[in-house]
Structure formats: C-alpha cells, structure tokens
Amino acid sequence: MPTIPGGSSVADRAYHVQQVLARLGPGAHALSTIATEASLDDSTTSRILTAGVYRKVYGRPQRGMYQLARPLGDLAYALPNGPTRDEAQQALRGLRAATDGGLAFLYMKSPGLTAGRQCADMAVGDSDLVELGMTPRDVLSITRSLRTGASGRAILAYLPEVIQTHVLAEPVPDEAGPGVIRDGEQLAASLAEIRELGFALGYQECMKNWNSIAAPVFDGDSIAASVLLLRPAMQMQRAPAAYIEATKYAAATLSEN
Structure with missing residues (x-):
C-alpha cells in the first residue's frame, strides 16, 4: 500500500481522505472509490467518512456514497x-x-x-x-x-x-x-x-x-x-x-x- 503523504496518524489519514474527495470533484463518490484513491482499506475509510458526516464535513446522499458537504x-x-x-x-x-x-x-x-x-x-x-x-x-x-x-x-x-x-x-x-x-x-x-x-x-x-x-x-x-x-x-x-x-x-x- 502506498505511503500516505505526511504520515499515518488518524489526523494524517483524515486529512488525506478529504484531499482525495476534493480531487475527485463535485458529486457523490462510492466508498470503494474513495478508499482506492486514498490507498486505505474500506473499513478505515468508512470510519473517517462517518465521523466527517457527523461533523458535517461530508454529505451522504445515499448509502455508501459520500461527497463534500457544501459547494466550495x-x-x-x-x-x-x-x-x-x-x-x-x-x-x-x-x-x-x-x-x-x-x-x-x-x-x-x-x-x-x-x-x-x-x-x-x-x-x-x-x-x-x-x-x-x-x-x-x-x-x-x-x-x-x-x-x-x-x-x-x-x-x-x-x-x-x-x-x-x-x-x-x-x-x-x-x-x-x-x-x-x-x-x-x-x-x-x-x-x-x-x-x-x-x-x-x-x-x-x-x-x-x-x-x-x-x-x-x-x-x-x-x-x-x-x-x-x-x-x-x-x-x-x-x-x-x-x-x-x-x-x-x-x-x-x-x-x-
């Protein structure tokens, strides 16, 4: 698995996942796509995204699909x-x-x-x-x-x-x-x-x-x-x-x- 830029702490991974979502562009993206782009397993990516939904950083328009919560x-x-x-x-x-x-x-x-x-x-x-x-x-x-x-x-x-x-x-x-x-x-x-x-x-x-x-x-x-x-x-x-x-x-x- 490729090394995450900046390290492997929880903060590093959360930072990296948000960068990936921004790079993927507007609209909702599948959990598996985000995990692949972030070079993380589905379980870790899901935990990060779920926490982000709770904090209103991400939106979840349907099961298994995630996007940035608001237009930039x-x-x-x-x-x-x-x-x-x-x-x-x-x-x-x-x-x-x-x-x-x-x-x-x-x-x-x-x-x-x-x-x-x-x-x-x-x-x-x-x-x-x-x-x-x-x-x-x-x-x-x-x-x-x-x-x-x-x-x-x-x-x-x-x-x-x-x-x-x-x-x-x-x-x-x-x-x-x-x-x-x-x-x-x-x-x-x-x-x-x-x-x-x-x-x-x-x-x-x-x-x-x-x-x-x-x-x-x-x-x-x-x-x-x-x-x-x-x-x-x-x-x-x-x-x-x-x-x-x-x-x-x-x-x-x-x-x-």
Missing part, C-alpha cells in the same frame, strides 16, 4: 460566527474604495483538516479577472496552497504547528509567481513576522506583475480567513501604510471576537 463557494459562510455575504461585500468594497480601486478578495481556510484556502467573495468592480489568469468560476471553486501568496500565509501563520509542517513540506505550485518564497526557513520566518505585525505582504508571489497585502480574519480564537488586496506591481511597488491599515481594518470588521 458556500463554505465561507458556514462558520457559526462567520460573516454574512452582505458583511463580506461591505468590507471588501470599503477596502477597494480606500485603496484607489484595488482588487479585494476574501479567502477562507478550507474546512476540516484540509490545508488550503478558497476564494469566497470579491470586490473587483469592472475588472476582467482573465487578466489575473483566472475566471470567476476558478476563483470560487479552486482550493489553493497556503504556502504561496500573502492570503495563504496570513492564514497559515495562525494554524497549528503540525499543519504548518505539512504545508511547508509541500512543493511550490507550478503556477506560482516569480516572487514566491521557495526557501523553507525564509517561509517559516515570514509566518513569525506575520504573527508579530498582523499582516502579510506578497511581491509577485502568486502572479507575475501583481503585488498584495493580506490580513487574517478570526472566528473567536481560531483563524478563519484572510482579506487580500491586489494591486499591479507598477502601481504598488511597495505597500503604502494606508493600504496596509485599510486591509487590516477590513479583516478586523469580519473577525468575530
């Missing part, structure tokens, strides 16, 4: 104390107005044990997202690595050390920008800096010619999301203090203390 785009508003869509839009539009038309996004931490992020909402005005190399469907449905980009690192900095270790061991995504942090020690140091300063900066980290500012959003004592501001590198070679404060303010308005 709806997960942002599933936290007990999380922001409503109206609150998110108000915060993002406010950030856009305060930063001379910057592109504003809300990235939620992926549910359960999955170490990723997904865009839940945005305020981009009339901007064509194709210029960012993505479509609205892509933005709202793709789970992206936490090791790449200011929005990912702003979440990763506040996650448990065991998850940080998993993420830092991941390869740099092929689509990463020229400014991506490749060195593991430098990446770890950036997380400590984010915790100290309360924000993250990205210089062409995810995409060429785009710089970014991100700030964490909390659900009580737990990290839930990050607010991201994107500006063309030619317009924002270095992040102005006013833009940093506006990004932190937007994140704070969406945080539940």
